[in-house]
Amino acid sequence: MRISSGRRSAPVYFVVGMLSLLTVDQVHGFQHLPIRTTSSTRIHHGPSSGSRAQPSRSHAVGRTTRRSCTTSSTSALFTIGLLDATVATASISATAKLLSSIGLGGLAAHKQNLLDASAISALSRLTYWVFxxxxxxxxxxxxxxxxxxxxxxxxxGLSLRALWLMPAVAVVQIVMGTCIGRLLSKLFGLKDQDEIRNVHMCTTFANSGPLPLIFADALFASSYPGIQTQVAAGISFYLLAWSPLFWTFGKMILGTEDDETETKVEEGTASSPYIGKRLMKKISSGFAKVRSPPVIGSMTGLAVGMNPFLREIFFGSGIATPLYSSLQTLGTAYLPAALLVLAGSLVGGSSSNNTSEDDNKRSTTTSAKGIGAIATSRFLVSPLLSLLAVFWIRQLSWMDGPTKSILTFLCLMEGCMPPAQNSVILLQLAGRTEQAASMAKLLTMLYAGAVLPVTILMTACLSISGILNLV
Structure with missing residues (x-):
């Protein structure tokens, strides 16, 4: 089986959208279930770690009855521990929301001049430069x-010292992801270079912003708003490292670097003044690669938050409060715009009449082996390696118990997310509409198949971190 950026199949995407909406309707009945902390997630604060738990009231029951109760309770605990109802609802709802958006975007793409190639390109630029x-x-x-x-x-709340660990975690997970991608590409026998690039991109960069924020809101906003605020803060600091690396290293992985960034200068001798010009050109080119709008947004926000004077004018009743409010409004368009770019690329990207011959030659196909490599990395190897990073976090003596629980949850959650949907925006910005369409189809399949593994992994995140016991 290969996923190619060939002809679009409107009925297929219509069915995907409708099935997603039906899925949301089916899980709606679980929305009001309370978060249930199972025995695997409770922290018992006894006098010592070796203290014996107090016997239950069923301790005096006969041996036969006790065996029956133990068997049934073990089965129940396994079911609840593996697929927590609240986590399952959050996982299915988040994925169904994305697939529903893809379905609706697919319908919009069939309307003439509504979500065509030029509209997708404009929306990509708006997302990159503004939202x-x-x-x-x-x-x-x-x-x-x-x-x-x-x-x-x-x-x-989380201290700044604790929050600064999140960019370090992001760098470690990205480095691990690219190493895993290279290894799995060889183990799965991938040969096509464009397919290998897609696999490397999907194993290196996860959906580290929108989807974790959706999960944080679904899991904690109603019952544990204090935890939700701290988790969102950790995600924001994680993006401080993730965003610069995505918009620089991600371009290198996909091969979308602008060839014009390295301007040619006249040849000269070692004593020629052109040597200095070439050096300045290289330095300027390096800064240009890092100086992307998302990176500037992150760094400017960091400067405002760290500077007492800027904090005073941007927050509270400062003179820049209206500016902050307007930027906040524009920022809310980021996720919807990214979803529309993904949907439009999936359905309408390959139908554009403006696709160049060179772009058609560069269209990417992804085999079942490639999908298997990505799934193995994102839902097996990466979570296991993130668990190793958690052991290091828990050894830090300056960190209290609640902080360790929150950072443990953040590290594990970021390690089990599906690939980043911004890869489609990156390809659209480079004018690679065929590659963007192929990447969109690949991501749609991965997100649809991620519901069960992400649900199980998120349940494990809650269990291992003990974050629900902080209230």
């Missing part, structure tokens, strides 16, 4: 402001 930078600026600035305010007032 995502605004989102990152507001989230980072608010996070740092809140952390500084907590220090000043003595309120509970």
């Amino acid at each position: 995502q930078p605004a989102f990152l600026f507001c989230s980072v600035a608010k996070t740092v402001y809140t952390a500084n305010n907590n220090i000043a007032t003595g309120a509970a």
